[in-house]
Amino acid sequence: MNASMLSYILFSCLLLSVQAQNCSVREIIRYTNRLLEERSLGCPCRETAGSSCSCLPIAEPGHELACFVEGTEHMLNNNLPSNATIALLNRTFQVQRDRNLCESLARGKQCQYKTKGDVKEFLNKILRTYQAINKRRS
Template sequence: MNASMLPYILFSCLLLSVQAQNCSFREIIRHTKLLPVSCPCRETAVNSCSCLPIAEPGHELACFVEGTEHMLKHSISSNAVVERLNLSFQIQLDRNLCESLARGTQCQYKTKGNVKEFLTKILRTYQEINIHNLKKLKKTPIIV
């Protein structure tokens, strides 16, 4: 290996480490914004279409998987988009890609909310990851 390759290798390692922590936030934010909001949460209803778990900190991924599975089962929104979100969340949970969002594989929540509240939780969670990663990138010196 010659010396001119070192900056390239270091930069590549930096990008890979950021990608491993970014939890596919861009794709999830984009897909979440595409979903329409409908169906109020009525926990007393026998077959409430959209009472979805609002995750406790550290249990977001498990709750996002559970919530999107519920949305698919009840055809609450565009199935193609919800399927992509569900798959992304499931992969992140299975591969432990977002450690701060997955302290376990069980969804833990104190409240349930409607589709809008559930999607807002997803958006805020991944926007915070995005902001955190951008700050981390700005602080990381590039060695040339």
């Protein structure tokens, strides 16, 4: 193995390590706050509703990423306002889950929850989760 190949491998490992620590915390907090500011996202949670107001999973600790993926996919499928922001969050959560980038959140690829909530409750769960990660880093 030559020196340039070794340098490339070390640099790649460094990038992966930084990426794993990053978790896109600040971006997720910013986008979630932006969504929470929109009044059009508030509607009651009805288990039997077939509309965009149907209930979203409120994740059990350690299963957040899988539930965030599931919930944002549901939001996208129901054409909620701010689809671009929701799509960005959904893709970020998928990458974090699939690549195990946020070790404190990833315990599996299936969403586990005991309760469901409306869109605002779901977004607040995302916000609280990533604020806690951000606080631990500070």
